[in-house]
Amino acid sequence: MVSSTPATSRDFGEFLRSRRAALGPERAGLPGAGRRRRVPGLRREEVAQLAGVSVAYYTRLEQGQARNASTEVLLALARALQLTATETEHLLDLARPAVLRPAPSTRPERPHPRALGMLEAIADQPAVLLGRRNDVLAWTRTGHALLAPHVPFASAEDPATRPSLPRALFLDAPMRALYADWEHEARANVSYLRLVSGKHPDDAGLAALIGELCMKDREFAAMWATGRVSECTGGTKRFHHPQVGDLMAEFQIWLQADSPDHRLEVYTPVDDQSADALTLLGAVAHDRALGRAATGPTSS
Incomplete structure (x- = not known):
């Protein structure tokens, strides 16, 4: 039997349940926290008490009936469940009425000319421009050589062949x-997709991607089921690169004012060994590009 509850309402209830299950009574400062419990995390009545709402009302919220929930109630729930700022943002997104959501677009994502200009300006660095679903919209040659040397560099130019990092x-x-x-x-990517x-x-492409990965990969399905949500703005990644061996690089995400859903990810080496590896990758990518140009078709 197919549920008549809208997907966003179901997501709202599922998110509340996942965060309630993740918060133990010890962290919540509840009395009798050391007692054995039949279910993980807090009980519904405990969350309701901490948020200052009735158990019946909180139960309806977990059932996805959040259309009339006020911002004050949602923020009280966020405090009761000890949500992070990103998790609170996600809770508010899920409760947002449909009329306030951005209209879905069926057009392929296109990189903004300013973002492409920035990529050109840092052409010697590993960098990639990511779309809303973490599709590659564009990259520098060193970025391509670092992240996906086994796929064609030009694949990012065509929405039909654009690499999906997740x-x-x-x-x-x-x-x-x-x-x-x-x-x-993997967990960082899943949390960001959520x-x-x-x-x-209402993004059909995003829903299709999540559905495909849930069906094809058990690890993705298990990570998705945790309900974790996170934003990633920077950090360090360790690579086992097939061409230059082990290296470490810090990455920084730069948001695009002209295209808020797009993010520019730029990598810098953390040590001399990694710097040498990235320099070598850049040289190989540059030579490969020149080789293709030299052997390409010529006009008569």
């Missing part, structure tokens, strides 16, 4: 092998 991370063996801490990278899904619940 899909490759779970379904593409070379990409899985690239990350020394694959599980951490954040985006709350902002764009």
Whole structure:
């Protein structure tokens, strides 16, 4: 039997349940926290008490009936469940009425000319421009050589062949092998996709991607089921690169004012060995590009 509850309402209830299950009574400061409990996390009545609402009302919220929930109630729930700022943002997104959501677009994402100009300005660095679903919209040659040398560089130019980093991370063996801490990278991608899904619940492409990965990869399905939400703005990644060996790079995310859903990810080496490896990758990528140009078709 198909549920008549809208997907965003179901997501709202599921998110509340996942965060309630993740918060133990010890962290919540409840009395009798050391007693054995039949279910993980807090009980519904405990969350209701901490948030200052009735148990019946909180139960309806977990059932997805959040259309009339005020901002004050939602923020009280966020405090009771000890949500992070990103998790609170996601909760508010899920409760947002449909009339306030951005209209879904069926047009392929296009990189803004200013973002492409920035990529050109840092052409010697590993960098990639990511779309809403973490599709590659554009990259520098060193960025391509670092992240996906086994796919054509020009694949990012065509929406039909554009690489999906989440899909490759779970379904593409070379990409899985690239990350020394694959599980951490995978969880970060899943948590980010869940954040985006709350902002764009009507994005058919995003829903299709999540559905495909849930069906094809058990690890993705298990990570998605945790309900974790996070935003990633920077950090360090360790690579087992097939061409230059082990290296470490810090990455920084730069948001694009002209295209708020797009993010520019720029990598810098953390040590001399990694710097040498990235320099070598850049030289190889540059030579490969020149070789293709030299052997390409000529006009008569």
